[in-house]
Amino acid sequence: MxxxxxxxxxxxxxxxxxxxxxxxxxxxxxxxxxxxxxxxxxxxxxxxxxxxxxxxxxxxxxxxxxxxxxxxxxxxxxxxxxxxxxxxxxxxxxxxxxxxxxxxxxxxxFQDIAANFMSGIFISFRKPLKVGDIVQIKDYMGKVKEINLRDTIVETFQGKTVIIPNKEVFQNPIENYTILQKRRFDLNVGVSYGEDLERVREITLKAVSGIEELSKDDQVNVFFMEFGDSSINLTVTMWVNTPEQFIYNKVRSEAILKIKKAYDANNIMIPFPIRTLDFGIKGGTTLNQMPINIEK
The missing domain is CATH 1.10.287 (Helix Hairpins)
Structure with a gap:
């Protein structure tokens, strides 16, 4: 049943x-x-x-x-x-x-991961940098190797691989040296107060004029910037026709060598810092005239 x-x-x-x-x-x-x-x-x-x-x-x-x-x-x-x-x-x-x-x-x-992820999306659309660009992000300068959704990989000129979260890339200024395909550097030097400044300008421009890697479209300039403690200080501005760091350093080094050689050949003095010692004697005196007290 x-x-x-x-x-x-x-x-x-x-x-x-x-x-x-x-x-x-x-x-x-x-x-x-x-x-x-x-x-x-x-x-x-x-x-x-x-x-x-x-x-x-x-x-x-x-x-x-x-x-x-x-x-x-x-x-x-x-x-x-x-x-x-x-x-x-x-x-x-x-x-x-x-x-x-x-x-x-x-x-x-996972808010940090999400922030990096969203930053990666915005970077991909804005395109402030691309693979192969020479950039500086915060304290890191080098060549961009990879741009992922979560991070950007930069290889520094010291041979270090730096993985930067995209949140940091998106929120910080990016210095991109590749966009213009050229770079400028400023070379500071001081000359003696007794020099003819127009002559200094002429010799300086002539000294660097033969550097091949300098940009032909941009002028080399010499600006006298200030009256220093022991010299008149000037700045030489030059443009290098490539963003590559090796060429940049090479041109800078070559410019220093050529300017120094030209100054030596034309008796233009780059003075050492001068210090005036005050011994409390009115009108001043030379060291060989200074009285010397020897205490026993």
């Missing part, structure tokens, strides 16, 4: 499910059609998005990420529509609410 009762209960339950399935069959067919069409549309949107974003950004990683976000967002809409057709939208709403709370918790826990 109990067995018959159990059998009847199972049969009734299966019959109820079968009837519900039959009633739901049109919705299932409709949901399947929507899902298939939705997946094809999502693929098409992904392809179009990839083409459009490639015209704005040349960062392959970022382009793939952005197109994937668009693709999966559309897939999410398709799945939500399918579940709504199957009358499961309330369950989905509850799941999404829970996922939202979890997402907020994760965002708070």
């Amino acid at each position: 109990n067995l018959d009762k159990i059998t009847n209960l199972i049969t009734d339950k299966l019959s109820t499910w079968a009837e519900a399935l039959i009633k739901l069959l049109p919705n299932i067919v409709m949901a399947a059609v929507v899902m298939v069409i939705g997946f094809y549309i999502a693929k098409f949107i992904r392809k179009i998005t990839t083409k459009l974003i490639s015209k704005i950004s040349h960062n392959v990683t970022l382009n793939n990420l952005f197109s994937s976000v668009v693709y999966f967002s559309f897939i999410g809409i398709v799945l939500f529509t399918v579940l709504t057709i199957l009358n499961l939208d309330k369950a989905v709403t509850s799941i999404l609410a829970g996922a939202g709370i979890l997402g907020l918790a994760l965002a708070f826990a």
Whole structure:
């Protein structure tokens, strides 16, 4: 008797499910059609998005990420529509609410990673630097080797590899020496007060005129800047026709050698610092005239 009762209960339950399935069959067919069409549309949107974003950004990683976000967002809409057709939208709403709370918790826990990630996206769109550029970011100067979504890798001229979080790159000034394809350096030197300054200018300009790596489009200038303690100080400004650090240092070194050689050949003195000693004697005196007291 109990067995018959159990059998009847199972049969009734299966019959109820079968009837519900039959009633739901049109919705299932409709949901399947929507899902298939939705997946094809999502693929098409992904392809179009990839083409459009490639015209704005040349960062392959970022382009793939952005197109994937668009693709999966559309897939999410398709799945939500399918579940709504199957009358499961309330369950989905509850799941999404829970996922939202979890997402907020994760965002708070990984806020630094998220900040670096978002900074990487902004850097890819703004393009303040690219691979191969010579840059200075904070205290690090070198050549950009990689630009990732999370960090930027710079190889310094001392042979160090520095991994800089993109948050630091985005929030700090970037000195890019490659954009202009040339670099300027200022060379400071002092000459004696007895020198003819016009002659000093002429000899200085002539001394550096033969340096091949100097930019032909930019003029070498000599500016007399100040009256120093023991010299008249001048600044020589020169442009190097490449941003490369080795050439920059080479030209600077060559300019110093040529200016020193020209000054020596023309008896232009670069004075040492002069110090005046005050011994409290009115009118002053020379050292050989100073009285010397020897205490025993």
